[in-house]
Amino acid sequence: MNRSANAALAKVRAMYGQMLTRTQYDDLIRRQSVQEISAYLREKTSYAAALSGVQDSAIHRGQLENLLHKDLFHQYIRLVRFLGPHHHMGFYVVMDMEINLILTCMRDLISGHPGTMVAEIPAFMSAYASFDLFALAQVRDFSQLLETVANTPYGTVLRQCAQADVRDGRVDYTAVEVALRTYYYTTLLGYCAKLHGESRRQVQELISLRAETSNLNTIFRLKTTFQAPPERIRKMLLPVRCRIGEKQLDRLVEARDAQTFMKMLCSISPYKRALSPEMNYIESGTEAIRCGLIRHKLHFSTDPQVVFLAFILLRQIEAENIIRVIEGVRYQLPPERIGSLLCH
Structure with a gap:
């Protein structure tokens, strides 16, 4: 392995070493308010710089979540610049955020509150986005959304959805979400095809497992909350497989209940190691499977691209963990309940 690859691995693993520990999570879930969470993150963790200058007494949930996403994005940009153009999946985080923003915009339109997302626009990524984020915040109907993303691949996806399924003049949100997520994973796996050997296999595994666990979470949620029939469930699944084959997945979809x-x-295997039939919240188990694979790659892989992707995936999980803590404290859940929702 050459010197630049060694330097890249050392850089990523140093950043990995600054992530939250189990002890810090245990402290965090015992905070009593968003303000206390903000103060703890700034004073006791590596988020000090990200939260520098924040007035804890004035901060609210949305602001803190935005700062967490901003910190994740800036870490990603720093790594991209350090690793260089040939050692990163340069579009990964940007595409993830763009799709989430488009879906947020659609939910606001459906709820009858267009423009609500203006406070959530991540100005920090505007220079990297493929469309005008501030124009997105001004969208008032689906045609304006189409116009905003017209010159991007998302425009093609949305137009196809509009042509295929329009109900009462509105495009089906679920169809759009599945189509955008499918485009996302297809694009990432297309990138994998350009890699070689062990690098390709490991990157593909990290990406595919994320899609597979998302499918499992979807099946469980639809069976638990909506008692959805198999034909409805199939329409909401991503066409990506990892540990579970097509026949096994079909049997899971056909299961009569949750x-x-x-x-x-x-x-x-490997889900039997992290799940139990009595679980009421499947995501903590499926995320534990993902975390196990990600940490294994971080510890043992010698490929900078694999380690880079693993680190960014784990940082996304950490941000989601903190947001779950914020939500748990907001709804006054006991610390033990909040802790059970986290993936370490």
């Missing part, structure tokens, strides 16, 4: 689904899933 309990049967969980019993079947718990017989499949």
Whole structure:
């Protein structure tokens, strides 16, 4: 391995070493308010710089979440610049954020509150986005959304959805979400095809497992909350497979209820190590599977691209963990309950 690759690995692993520890998570879930969470992150963790100058007494949930996403994005940009153009998936985080913003815009339109997302626009990524983020915040109907993203691949996806499924003049949100997520994973896996050997296999595994666990979470949620029939569930799944084959997935979709689904899933390796049939919240288990794979790559891979992707995936999970803590404290959940929702 050459000197630049060694330097890249050392840089990423040094940043990995600054992530939250179990002890810090235990302290965090015992905070009593968003303001206390903000103060703890600034005073006791590596988020000190990200929260520098923040007035804890005035900060609210949305502001803190935006600062967390901003810190993640800036870490990503720093790594991209350090690793150089040939050692990163340069579009990964930007595309993730862009799709989430488009979906947020659509939810606001459907709820009858267009423009609500203006306070959530991440100005810090405007220079990297493929469309005008501030124009997105001004969208008042689906045609304006189409116009805003017209010159991007998202425009093509949305137009196809509009042509395929329009109900009462509105485009089906679920169809758009599945189509955008499918484009996202197809694009990432297309990038994988340009890699070679072990590098390709490891990057593909990291990406595919994220899609697979998302599918499992979707199946569980639809069976638990909506008692959805198999044909409806299939329309909401991503066409990406990892540890679970097509026939196994089909049997899971056909399971008569959530309990049967969980019993079947718990017989499949590696999910049986992290799940139990009695679980009421599947995401903590599926995320634990992902975390295990990600940490393994961070510790043992010698490929800068693999380690870079693993670190960014883990940082996304950390940001999601903190947001879950914020939500848990907001709804006055006991610390033990909040802790059970986190993935370490």
